[in-house]
Amino acid sequence: MKDLLMIRHSKTEMLADSDMKRELTEQGMADAVTLGRMFNESGISADIVVSSPAVRAKKTAQLIARGLKYPEKDVVTEQLLYHAAPEEIVSFIKDSDKNIKSLIVVGHNPIILEAINILGNERVARLQTSHAVKFQFDTDSWKDISPETCKHMVKIF
Numbered sequence: 402m403k404d405l406l407m408i409r410h411s412k413t414e415m416l417a418d419s420d421m422k423r424e425l426t427e428q429g430m431a432d433a434v435t436l437g438r439m440f441n442e443s444g445i446s447a448d449i450v451v452s453s454p455a456v457r458a459k460k461t462a463q464l465i466a467r468g469l470k471y472p473e474k475d476v477v478t479e480q481l482l483y484h485a486a487p488e489e490i491v492s493f494i495k496d497s498d499k500n501i502k503s504l505i506v507v508g509h510n511p512i513i514l515e516a517i518n519i520l521g522n523e524r525v526a527r528l529q530t531s532h533a534v535k536f537q538f539d540t541d542s543w544k545d546i547s548p549e550t551c552k553h554m555v556k557i558f
Contacts, residue, residue, distance in 0.1 A: 402552075403540055404503040405494065406445065407517050408436070408465070408533040409510055410458040421455050421483070432531035433461045436557075437468015445503075445535070447471050452507040453482035461531075462507040482508040487515035494520075497543040504543075522551040533557040 411429035425433065450471055452462035463473040481493050490512060497504055506513070514528040525534060537553040538546040 402502070403536075403538040403543055403546060404445075405520070405536040405538065405546070406440070406447070406503075406505045406533055407513055407536075408461065408505065408507045409513050409528045409530055410453070410455070410461040410507055411436075411464075412530045413457040423455070423457050425457055425460050429457070429461070429530065430464060433464035434468060436531060436533065437465040439468075439557075440465065441469050445469065447505045448501045448503045449477060449497075450475070450505040450507070451477045451479050451482065453509060454478040454480055455483055455509065458482070458507045458509065462505070465505070465507070482506065482512075485512065487512050487519055490516040491519050495544050495546060499542055501543070520546060520548065520551065521554045522548040523554055525556060529558070 411433040412426050413423045413429055414426055417423040447469055450462050450466050452459045459478060462476045466473050466476050481489055510528055517525050517534050535555045536551055538550045539552040540550045
């Protein structure tokens with residue numbers, strides 16, 4: 402089995418020097434902390450947490466990691482998650498090490514939503530900030546994740 406949790410970053414400020422530097426609002430930070438705590442309480446864990454390098458996504462990932470008791474310093478940033486095509490994100494996930502059982506990906510709309518809809522066995526129409534989709538795939542290889550191997554898909558709003 403492979404578990405994948407795909408999350409849109411939390412709520413951000415509207416203005417900053419650049420899009421990459423937009424910070425989370427107080428509400429966004431609180432939402433990310435709540436997500437991490439909620440995931441931990443429901444038994445969700447992560448072998449690896451990967452985030453876009455944008456400040457808002459990385460901070461969301463770190464706050465969620467903290468709630469999961471996953472070392473914040475071990476959150477991996479991946480440039481691809483900032484502006485890649487959804488198909489590239491799916492390829493990145495499929496290229497994950499086979500020893501990873503549980504993967505968390507934090508990114509941005511619209512590409513994170515589109516990647517979710519490529520992988521899932523049902524369509525998600527909208528993904529607001531701090532929303533997530535958890536997948537469980539009936540396969541031992543990330544290369545084989547697909548709508549056909551998607552055993553469970555849960556929207557976390």
